[in-house]
Amino acid sequence: MLLLKRQRRLRSNKWSINLFRENNISASDFILPIFLTDGKNQKQEIKSMPNVHRYSPDNLKQLIDNAIKNGIQAIILFPQTPQDKKDAVGSEALNENNLINKSIREIKKGYNKEIGIITDVALDPYTTHGHDGILKDNSVQNDETVEKLVQQSLLQVTSGADVIAPSDMMDGRIFSIRNALEKNNFKNTLILSYAAKYASGFYGPFRDGVGSTQKEGIDKSSYQLDSANSDDALRQIEGDLKDGADMIMIKPGLTYLDIISQTKDKYNVPIVAYNVSGEYSMIKNGIKNKIFNENILKEIMISFKRAGASAIVSYFAIEYIEKFLNQK
Numbered sequence: 001m002l003l004l005k006r007q008r009r010l011r012s013n014k015w016s017i018n019l020f021r022e023n024n025i026s027a028s029d030f031i032l033p034i035f036l037t038d039g040k041n042q043k044q045e046i047k048s049m050p051n052v053h054r055y056s057p058d059n060l061k062q063l064i065d066n067a068i069k070n071g072i073q074a075i076i077l078f079p080q081t082p083q084d085k086k087d088a089v090g091s092e093a094l095n096e097n098n099l100i101n102k103s104i105r106e107i108k109k110g111y112n113k114e115i116g117i118i119t120d121v122a123l124d125p126y127t128t129h130g131h132d133g134i135l136k137d138n139s140v141q142n143d144e145t146v147e148k149l150v151q152q153s154l155l156q157v158t159s160g161a162d163v164i165a166p167s168d169m170m171d172g173r174i175f176s177i178r179n180a181l182e183k184n185n186f187k188n189t190l191i192l193s194y195a196a197k198y199a200s201g202f203y204g205p206f207r208d209g210v211g212s213t214q215k216e217g218i219d220k221s222s223y224q225l226d227s228a229n230s231d232d233a234l235r236q237i238e239g240d241l242k243d244g245a246d247m248i249m250i251k252p253g254l255t256y257l258d259i260i261s262q263t264k265d266k267y268n269v270p271i272v273a274y275n276v277s278g279e280y281s282m283i284k285n286g287i288k289n290k291i292f293n294e295n296i297l298k299e300i301m302i303s304f305k306r307a308g309a310s311a312i313v314s315y316f317a318i319e320y321i322e323k324f325l326n327q328k
């Protein structure tokens with residue numbers, strides 16, 4: 001056969017595959033999620049997330065030192081609120097000495113600008129019912145919730161958070177939080193909006209992590225996106241960008257790669273993919289049980305980059321860097 005173009009030429013050497021690879025992943029692409037718990041010297045297992053732990057604020061040093069050593073640039077924090085501090089309106093979210101605010105101060109004190117601190121804004125770790133907002137007559141109240149989220153954000157930023165990441169999906173929260181930040185002279189605080197956050201079954205293990213699991217399950221479909229929709233996600237993203245979001249989170253990551261790619265094409269803003277807890281546990285168990293070779297992690301992480309994400313939140317972050325990036 002005489003062919004002018006042979007697509008396989010480029011794939012015929014390791015060096016040419018490496019040289020012309022379109023996407024790459026590096027340690028600085030990862031954001032490490034950290035679960036927090038009250039107490040001293042704690043490192044607790046999370047049943048549904050093998051090899052992921054909850055740490056007390058005084059016991060974070062080894063983990064964060066290791067993250068920094070591995071080239072991770074930012075962490076995102078999630079608190080497990082003691083059951084007796086939860087109530088129907090999530091009051092503990094507005095306690096300046098709550099677990100998250102204490103932890104932020106502790107980390108800031110130890111690391112200053114060495115690593116970015118991202119904090120989640122939503123009421124679900126603090127409410128008895130596990131919803132992200134205030135519940136009245138069985139419905140999540142938008143405007144009342146936003147007022148709380150603004151205060152929650154200001155407390156986190158005052159404690160030292162670098163990035164506020166509202167994951168609550170209330171209308172108008174980015175606008176209100178951005179206004180409050182400007183007015184209070186937090187002009188360079190970044191907002192990472194979980195704009196495209198889908199109502200998903202893949203958050204199950206996370207809820208175990210923060211202790212917000214409800215026996216009868218929890219239906220967040222009146223605020224989180226419907227998995228059948230992409231236009232709705234793009235409208236949400238456009239609105240949040242106009243309201244002052246700097247970066248956009250797409251979540252879950254794997255089942256919504258098309259949304260990452262459409263967002264990249266349409267808005268060209270920094271995108272963060274959240275490789276969520278359910279994806280983590282599913283993959284981790286598959287590897288543990290030798291159903292998959294751990295190399296599938298490479299395929300998974302690069303899929304986020306190929307789709308257009310700038311960064312990836314992943315419970316695999318350190319493991320991935322140690323296994324695949326450090327030994328070249």
Ligand code: PBG
Pocket residue numbers: 120122124132167168202203204205206207275276277278
């Ligand atoms: C809270 C929040 C959730 C996650 C991040 N922030 C859970 C939820 O909305 O129910 C999930 C993250 C994961 O599954 O890894 N609003």
